[in-house]
Amino acid sequence: MSSPPSSSETRYRDGLRAAIAVAATVWFFGASFGLLARAAGMGVLAPLVLSATTFAGSAQFAITSILGTPGGAAAAIVAAVLLNTRYAPISISVARLFHGPRLRRLVESQLIVDESWALASRGGGRFDRRLLLGAGLLLYVSWLSGTAVGVFAGDSLGDPKNLGLDGAFPALFLALLVPQLRAPQAALAAVVGGAIALVLIPVTPPGTPIVAASAACLLGLRGSKP
Amino acid sequence: MSPVWLVVLVVGIATWAFKAAGPVLLGDRELPEPVARVAALLAPVLLSALVVTQTVGGDNELVLDARLAGVAAGAVAIAARAPLALVVVIAALATALTRLVS
Numbered sequence: 255m256s257s258p259p260s261s262s263e264t265r266y267r268d269g270l271r272a273a274i275a276v277a278a279t280v281w282f283f284g285a286s287f288g289l290l291a292r293a294a295g296m297g298v299l300a301p302l303v304l305s306a307t308t309f310a311g312s313a314q315f316a317i318t319s320i321l322g323t324p325g326g327a328a329a330a331i332v333a334a335v336l337l338n339t340r341y342a343p344i345s346i347s348v349a350r351l352f353h354g355p356r357l358r359r360l361v362e363s364q365l366i367v368d369e370s371w372a373l374a375s376r377g378g379g380r381f382d383r384r385l386l387l388g389a390g391l392l393l394y395v396s397w398l399s400g401t402a403v404g405v406f407a408g409d410s411l412g413d414p415k416n417l418g419l420d421g422a423f424p425a426l427f428l429a430l431l432v433p434q435l436r437a438p439q440a441a442l443a444a445v446v447g448g449a450i451a452l453v454l455i456p457v458t459p460p461g462t463p464i465v466a467a468s469a470a471c472l473l474g475l476r477g478s479k480p
Numbered sequence: 481m482s483p484v485w486l487v488v489l490v491v492g493i494a495t496w497a498f499k500a501a502g503p504v505l506l507g508d509r510e511l512p513e514p515v516a517r518v519a520a521l522l523a524p525v526l527l528s529a530l531v532v533t534q535t536v537g538g539d540n541e542l543v544l545d546a547r548l549a550g551v552a553a554g555a556v557a558i559a560a561r562a563p564l565a566l567v568v569v570i571a572a573l574a575t576a577l578t579r580l581v582s
Contacts, residue, residue: 272564279572300484307492317487327483334491340526341498347522349502356504363503364496372527373564379520421550421575422568424534428551429558429567431527440524447525451532456541463537467529474517 262376266385269373272426273389276369279422280393281400282414283311288404290318298405305401309367309394313337316460337461343468344371351383365390372427377434439473446470546582550575 284305291301296318304314313334320330345366351374352359370390374381414420435441447470451463458466481489511519535551536542553574557567 268564272568275565275568279568296484300488304488304492307488308495310495313491313495317491321484321487327487330487331490334487335494338491338495338498341495342501343522344526345499345502346506347502347519347526349506350508352503353508359503359507360496360500363500366499366503368530372530375523375527377523379516379523381523415579416576418546418550418572418574418576418579420534421547421554422572424531424547424551425554425557425571426564426568427527427530427534428554429564431524431531432558434524434527440521443521444524444528448528448532451529452536452542455533455537458540460533460537460539463533464526464529468522468525470525471518471521474519474521475514 262382265376266382269382269385270388273370273373273385273392276373276389276422276426277392277396279414279419280311280369281396282417282419284397284400285404286400286414287311287314287318288401288406290315290404291401292405294318294321296321301401301405302398305398308334308338309364309397310338310341311397312460333459333461336459336465339461340464340468341366343465343471344368347371347379348374348381348386351381351386362387365394367393369393369423369426372430375430375434377440378437439476443470443473446473546575546578549578 287305288301291304291314292298294317296304304317308314316333316337317330320333321327323329345363348366348371352362365387367390370386370393371381373389374383374386376382431444435444447467450467450470454463454466510516531551535547536544550571554567554571557570562570
């Protein structure tokens with residue numbers, strides 16, 4: 255007789271099923287990016303290389319909308335780099351999951367993306383390595399294949415917003431945030447961080463609110479266990 | 481180099497560096513106790529910031545649109561202890577339906 259699955263195993267399976275739903279969503283956004291990139295005059299190869307190397311939706315969408323405007327390349331670089339600066343604190347939060355030679359850590363770290371990171375999050379600063387890399391790989395394949403379809407045949411797919419897919423991501427992040435709010439200090443930090451982001455959205459360039467919100471982590475210096 | 485490829489190159493290298501920062505520079509070494517307590521709060525804080533920016537974030541403005549209904553429906557599903565995948569599907573459906581009727 256087999257023992258009942260542990261709670262971490264249950265959460266792993268729940269996370270994996272969610273990763274499949276998220277991967278389908280990400281695929282549509284990849285296709286949408288491919289289509290917009292083509293329309294922005296990026297050609298066929300550049301959007302594919304960008305999806306393969308940058309692998310971060312919001313920054314890539316920003317590039318397609320800015321590249322054709324005055325200021326072009328420089329403005330697109332500034333906006334995209336600013337949007338992706340959040341990956342510095344994000345990658346620091348999961349640093350402990352990575353072992354072995356630096357080159358291997360460098361390659362594996364490229365599977366960090368908002369959704370794989372969020373799915374792997376277990377609260378109290380803990381993360382599930384299998385979910386981070388498994389979901390990351392699934393989302394990577396999905397993003398890249400979606401981009402390819404969008405670049406070559408995007409017109410026929412339509413806008414992912416018509417499918418409501420832009421509302422799916424914040425709900426996913428909320429679902430992964432809620433179990434982490436039981437610890438009072440984490441709840442307070444989350445509220446402060448969310449408030450910082452909310453206040454800064456209208457007055458700073460996109461990307462800045464999330465990076466500035468991480469200042470709320472300094473509440474951890476106040477002592478008690480998070 | 482064409483402007484397009486310059487963007488691909490610079491953004492690609494910068495993003496690689498950001499994503500590699502923690503795993504390559506820190507790796508699995510133990511952090512000093514105060515730093516570890518700060519790092520432990522990164523997940524709730526960044527998740528919260530992502531919820532806020534992706535629900536009401538616009539181009540330098542707050543935008544209240546169908547995403548809000550999607551997240552609200554997702555919140556109900558979360559409160560009802562629905563599995564994650566179902567939360568995602570419900571939120572997308574609610575967003576799409578709200579956009580359809582508004």
